[in-house]
Amino acid sequence: MAARPGFPAVSGAATFDDIRRAMAGDFARNAAGALRPGILPHTDAPLITGKASMAVDVAMVNLLIDRSGAVRLSNDGTVSVTISAAPASGSRWSVIYARQREATKGDGADGPIIDKVEQTSLSAARALLPAGALELGHVQVPAGSGTTNAAGVIITQTALYTASSGGVVWLRNQTEESGWTPADGSLAYRLDTKALLIRRGGAWARVNDGLNLITTVQIAAGSTELVLDNIFSDPFFDNYLVQLDIEATASRNLQAQLRAGGATKTSSYWTQVFYGGGGSAAAAAQANVAQWQLTGVAGQIHGIDLKVRRPFDAAWRTMALTEGTATDLGGPSLGKNENGHWYGTSEAHDGLRISLVAPSGATFKGTAAVYGYYKG
Template identity: 40%
Template sequence: MALNRSFPTQHPSGLSITDTRRVTAGLIVRNADGTPRAGIFPSNANPIVSGRASMGYDVAPFLAATSRINTGVELISNDAVTIVPTTAAPSSNSRIDVIWVRAQFVQHADANNDVIFGVTQGGAALTPSKPAIPVGALELATAEILSTTTTTATAVITQTHTFTAAAGGVVWLRNALDTWAAPDGSVAYRLDTKRMMDRVGGVWISQGASCSVKTSTPQATGGAYVPTPLTWNLEDVDTDGFHSTVSNTSRLVAPAAGQFTVTAKIRGLSTVYATGVQLGKNGVVDPAARQIVPPIVGGGAGSFPTITKTFQMNAGDYIEVFSLGEAAGLSLSAADCFADIVRSA
């Protein structure tokens, strides 16, 4: 490898197509290993591929970056609805069509230097499998073609293309399965959750990621002033998998590194003894995150300790909420116990 000529260049020999594609790759988002992320530059969330009253597909106008070889990209456009034909339906069972677009280069043993649409038909089967498409092609959509299909207007078409963006831009993601191994600092937008996402420490996490848990099961303090973890079986919200209602139900786990602000509130039912709440990180109680409150005098309502603290956490670190009482075995009001965790930075 060597230093490439600039683009544009005034050199009489110009710039080779390989070097041009490599330089152009710097214009779009890339994976952590430096390979470009091919895909559609979105202008809306409308389908790219739709059915029609024939055995073919309508492909809507779009702009895209494709990657014939993974060291570079080609910028392509489709400026009008284009009809892409497919073959007749199978005589029995069903098949999967994959609709794609591909930039061709003679230097890569392609037939010519044109950009083409194509449809790759899978084999007919009771449970059809998705066929492979040509190397360097950008998959746009898939369609299931039944033996009874006479036009693609009735076919189930799924938009499967990836989205891309200019370098440093926001990449659209349909769902969690559409994420990619981006470098830290990358930003994405989840279409299904309507949330912005940050890439931190090799993990995607929602901006303002949060979790709110509560309980409907009876809870009580342990020994006198002995911290006892509360368990949570209900979730009001959990944007990024902080909590499980199946295992380790007392834990609120950081999905990525950052600063997390935790607030916990409990209600002790004793009208005689004080009740307290305390936070702990990774199983170790925090003496600076504790509040002990005596019962309300004459109120008969017990005590309402609340605590809030911000923790610096790594991915996988966890917070627990502990109850403690002036006496052992003080009952808590399950309906008045809750905890919130929010990623603040």
């Protein structure tokens, strides 16, 4: 390792690789200094789309490629990449990539190219990517498909978003957030939750104070449980709000159980019903049972706010408060409930399981949203 000739500086001293290494400082890098190649975005629309033929379209885009440093590559219009016909059985994977070819690096020719490599598995196709290629996405084509916009053809966008040094890096989801580890002070934006993030203490924190959306979940019809794992894992939230809008196939109460490491806790739950029913207080209690009962009134329709206090803290006995309403589809009765909950031992929890109280046989559907209260 040595100091490289500057750019711009003494004429002819800096090689292309010297210039690329100098340019790498202009773009996002992780905490170890590794360049983050990817899309320099002007839109979050899909880069690769199917069409009514055995080809895919790659949209206009500006890219950053890492080949001995930063290489900027632009595509100023839609490029069509033809892929092979569907296999007779199983699936075929086509990995779409962009690359700046260089004869001096053994490529046989110079110039940009957007192309594909193909195999019968994704890992095998990726193994064929040439040096300096940036994967843009992949296409899974099952047997019998005649076009890339046909049912069953799966197009996945895989090129990460990147940014200038000090800029805001776009992240599609939690997986990309967990995988991006820049230095403290770096900024990112979650496209799915619309949250602005800052890197602090080696972890991501939400920038905006107050209530922050962590995730939303659609509960499919016919469900018998809703499992929400890793929702209490952000170190910069003390408290959490879980909002449930649920429609059951029969009149039932809702119940919740805490989870940790993918396992459900099935004992040591306590609930005090402060208010339950259509009009009068109900001072009922459940001691050391297998779950928290969220609703004091059975119903088919439930609107629940479950506020959870410090579930992640192993030195704390998790406490919670339920507020909500329940009614039957036939109406007109409407029940309101306020329940206090606590967990009987000091343990760390990272998730929840929501289900219906017996008798069994009923299913449910609806939505769930999880929010965190910013610790400040």
